[in-house]
Amino acid sequence: MNAPLADTVVLDLRRIPPYERHPMIFSHFAQLLAGDSFELVNDHDPQPLRQQFQAQWPDGFDWQYLEQGPSVWRVRIARKAEARSCCGCCGG
Template identity: 40%
Template sequence: MPRLDVREISPVNRHEKIHEEFEGMDPGETLTIVNDHEPKPLYYEMAAEVPTFDEEAYEVRQDAPDEFVAEFPKSEE
């Protein structure tokens, strides 16, 4: 399962890098993102723009005050 810690990536470049990683995945895989805030804007962006994003299976948890772990699954269709 691909995992990407974006906390070290400049905020202006984060979404581009995430989209690149997601596009490179096989159907049925899940991209795990580690971020310093809850990635709600990214969730809405993916839901609106990426047909292969399985928004129903999306999950997020907060492991620390500055550590949010989000699961972005790619549909098998």
């Protein structure tokens, strides 16, 4: 089992009411700088959350399982750097 990095924020979802989880996670992700990450701890595989990330930030995140059950799932979610063009004005 991989231990969290010393400066990694760990969001343990197991004690948070289900209706509060996704808004809290999305809010935390929105505040990350490119290259930053956080770790989720959950009591089930968070596949629906991954699908929501894919819909909202299709190429903007990395998802890495650190532990996959059967009773605990740990996932590291990182914000990718945004793709940039030369100056942004031509779209090239």
